[in-house]
Amino acid sequence: MELKGVLMFPRINALERWPERIRESQSRTHITLNGLRFARLRHGTETGAAGTRGLDCPECAVSEGDYHVTGCDREECPSCHGQLVACACEIHE
Numbered sequence: 001m002e003l004k005g006v007l008m009f010p011r012i013n014a015l016e017r018w019p020e021r022i023r024e025s026q027s028r029t030h031i032t033l034n035g036l037r038f039a040r041l042r043h044g045t046e047t048g049a050a051g052t053r054g055l056d057c058p059e060c061a062v063s064e065g066d067y068h069v070t071g072c073d074r075e076e077c078p079s080c081h082g083q084l085v086a087c088a089c090e091i092h093e
């Protein structure tokens with residue numbers, strides 16, 4: 001029965017897997033930008049995140065001090081301090 005529900009509602013399945021994605025993101029501690037290696041910025045340590053301090057990320061729901069889920073648009077670029085998903089830096093995984 002449960003499996004049938006998952007097949008019929010793939011989006012619900014994606015949400016159930018979210019805690020797993022959060023866990024995976026915690027093991028990605030560094031990112032390579034423009035050929036240089038940077039430590040990723042944790043939620044709450046961004047220079048532009050004063051308004052969200054002490055709260056979970058409104059986009060990916062990680063707690064303060066955790067790494068954002070990959071692709072979260074609240075993650076700050078450690079190189080140019082813009083929005084990581086939108087800035088001009090070249091990401092090499």
Ligand SMILES: [Zn+2]
Nearest residue numbers: 057060068072
């Ligand atoms: Zn986030």
Ligand SMILES: [Zn+2]
Nearest residue numbers: 077080087089
């Ligand atoms: Zn950047």
